[in-house]
Amino acid sequence: MDVIEVEGLRLRCVIGVHGQERRGLSDVVIDLRIEPPLPVVDAVDDPASVWDYKPPTKAVIAFVESSTCRTVEALASTIARILIVEHGARSVRVRVHKPGALRYTDSVGVALERTTSDYEPQNRPQRTTAGVLA
Numbered sequence: 001m002d003v004i005e006v007e008g009l010r011l012r013c014v015i016g017v018h019g020q021e022r023r024g025l026s027d028v029v030i031d032l033r034i035e036p037p038l039p040v041v042d043a044v045d046d047p048a049s050v051w052d053y054k055p056p057t058k059a060v061i062a063f064v065e066s067s068t069c070r071t072v073e074a075l076a077s078t079i080a081r082i083l084i085v086e087h088g089a090r091s092v093r094v095r096v097h098k099p100g101a102l103r104y105t106d107s108v109g110v111a112l113e114r115t116t117s118d119y120e121p122q123n124r125p126q127r128t129t130a131g132v133l134a
Contacts, residue, residue, distance in 0.1 A: 028096055077094075
């Protein structure tokens with residue numbers, strides 16, 4: 001499998017459950033491992049024939065910087081959806097870390113993997129009229 005990796009994307013956003021966390025911006029570090037819609041072609045030096053990773057990366061940056069997610073899990077899940085649904089990635093691995101979130105650690109975070117099949121209509125959670133997952 002051919003992948004494009006974006007490592008150490010350092011951004012700031014409102015994230016957290018507790019009031020003091022939500023009053024200001026927190027640092028997050030994001031790593032992306034993206035399987036593009038087309039394979040990375042061996043020995044091709046033509047920019048027109050490869051998947052441009054700048055637009056999806058910019059979309060992730062714009063989302064994160066305006067996000068008010070409460071959890072890193074929700075942030076990572078939405079990033080995965082953006083990359084697959086809006087930018088055509090075949091699969092992704094998203095890691096989101098929040099430096100300093102837990103005492104005596106460098107960071108705390110989550111890693112998740114998603115594929116296009118995770119976003120097919122039959123795989124989406126169904127909601128009842130009350131908004132509860134069925």
